[in-house]
Amino acid sequence: MKARVYVMLKSGVLDPQGEAIRHALGTLGFDEVDGVRQGKVIDLDLADGTDPARIDEMCEKLLANTVIESYRVELL
Template identity: 75%
Template sequence: MKVRVVVMLKEGVLDPQGEAIRHALGAMGFDGVNGVRQGKVIALDVADGTTEDEVAQMCERLLANTVIESYTVEMP
């Protein structure tokens, strides 16, 4: 079963990579971009029957730094 985990910095946490992307887009002529938040997507292929709670435990223990990051789990 395919599962996607999206990990993003929490609101209020400085995102220097996102700011660099925003600045680069402006330099390329894309003036309408007011903000960028950069994150990561983790694609998991897990056994059928794996629960969303189990995936959340994976996120809490390894995939996300929950002090500064939030995550969402996308399951079929």
């Protein structure tokens, strides 16, 4: 079983890395970019039959800082 976890900063939380990317894109001539939010993607290889609720537990305990980040799980 495979799962992909997308972790992003919650809206309203400042994203300095996203702002640096937006600025760099503008410097390279991509002036149409008004904003960038960056995050991370985590691919998990899990034992067959793993309860999907376990993935949420992993996210809540380690993979995402749920105070400032949200996450979404996609089973592959």
